Amino acid sequence: MKDYNEILKEIAIEIEPLRHIGRQADYIPALAKVNPDRFGMCITSTDGIVTEYGDMEERFSIQSVTKVFSLSMSLSLKGEQLWTRVSKEPSGAAFNSLIQLELDRGIPKNPFINAGAIVLADVLMSELESPLEEYLAFVRAISNDPTIDYNHEVASSEREKGYINAAIANMLKYYGNLDNDIEDVLRFYFMQCSVEMNCRQLSRAFLPFANRKSEFLFNGIHLTASQVKRINAIMQTCGFYNDAGEYSYLVGLPGKSGVGGGIGAVYPGRYAVATWSPRLNEKGNSVMGMKALELLTTYTNESIF
Ligand code: GLN
Numbered sequence: 001m002k003d004y005n006e007i008l009k010e011i012a013i014e015i016e017p018l019r020h021i022g023r024q025a026d027y028i029p030a031l032a033k034v035n036p037d038r039f040g041m042c043i044t045s046t047d048g049i050v051t052e053y054g055d056m057e058e059r060f061s062i063q064s065v066t067k068v069f070s071l072s073m074s075l076s077l078k079g080e081q082l083w084t085r086v087s088k089e090p091s092g093a094a095f096n097s098l099i100q101l102e103l104d105r106g107i108p109k110n111p112f113i114n115a116g117a118i119v120l121a122d123v124l125m126s127e128l129e130s131p132l133e134e135y136l137a138f139v140r141a142i143s144n145d146p147t148i149d150y151n152h153e154v155a156s157s158e159r160e161k162g163y164i165n166a167a168i169a170n171m172l173k174y175y176g177n178l179d180n181d182i183e184d185v186l187r188f189y190f191m192q193c194s195v196e197m198n199c200r201q202l203s204r205a206f207l208p209f210a211n212r213k214s215e216f217l218f219n220g221i222h223l224t225a226s227q228v229k230r231i232n233a234i235m236q237t238c239g240f241y242n243d244a245g246e247y248s249y250l251v252g253l254p255g256k257s258g259v260g261g262g263i264g265a266v267y268p269g270r271y272a273v274a275t276w277s278p279r280l281n282e283k284g285n286s287v288m289g290m291k292a293l294e295l296l297t298t299y300t301n302e303s304i305f
Helices: 004-018 029-033 063-084 099-103 114-127 131-143 152-160 163-174 182-194 199-210 225-238 241-250 287-300
Strands: 040-045 050-054 216-218 221-223 255-257 262-267 271-276
Touching: 004 040, 004 050, 004 287, 029 152, 040 199, 040 287, 050 199, 063 114, 063 131, 063 182, 063 199, 063 221, 063 225, 063 255, 063 262, 099 163, 114 131, 114 163, 114 182, 131 182, 131 199, 131 216, 152 182, 163 182, 199 225, 199 262, 199 271, 216 225, 221 225, 225 241, 225 255, 225 262, 241 255, 241 287, 255 287, 262 287, 271 287
Parallel strands: none
Antiparallel strands: 040 050, 040 271, 216 221, 255 262, 262 271
16 A cells, blocks of 8 residues: 555645635634635554645634544543433534424534534533633643644634524523533633644544543543544544535544534544645535545545445
8 A cells, every 4th residue: 555645645636626615614703814725634643653745834723623522521521421411313414503402402412513512511611620721731631732722812703603502502501401601601612612723733632532542541531442432433423413424425434523624533543634624515514624534545445444
């Protein structure tokens, strides 16, 4: 097989025609300012070898990719009890959908849609003494990078226009599935989404999900190998919202996308990979990123299937 370096170069050539397809998320005003014509991809192998291509230095808003980190913390703190507050079924609906939340009487379908992640934010607020500090400390630890930070401008810009998320939080509160103050939970959730990383940092942050042989213990957050496996399962079934089936079909790696255009994915036992390209398809997933991952598993003939 060719090495990953050659493969990334081939992928870059192949996806070039997609560079101007799709639109970046602009319902978060601060994200509308990002240059949409970017592409970066980075593979970090479980033995520590980094292979990268394209825009690698610029940090982007990880947005919903953050949900993998909030699930890790919540599962570590609450164990199986967590699933009384959120289910683990693919939703087949948009990431910010409200309809099912009403039908399911305030129990979100899974932790990777907004409703689910807002419940996780509430769980963390109840469990942690200083939620903002401890969340960031965990993300820095898992990324092995103390420079990772929130972007306050992105978070407040999202809050200003966050009507749907506010509606979701209100409905959760109505059904008794939000313990803390609505406004406080939303602010914490938007801060989590505002965390910035570049592709190299994101692939490094996903490495512990690819590497079940070494202990998952970061800033006091511990997960068993079995819990890590289960987080991968939820990424596979729910990580791309109503595109999860298509993503599974095309790519075949547990992964999580965000409307900042980032994707983190893992090939268990081998590597973690991150892509970034801000133009999104109509389901809110990066056009170039999804195609690049599809080509990666096709060219290498390596996937979990
Ligand atoms: N912060 C975004 C929101 O809540 C995250 C959505 C996403 O990345 N899919 O709308």
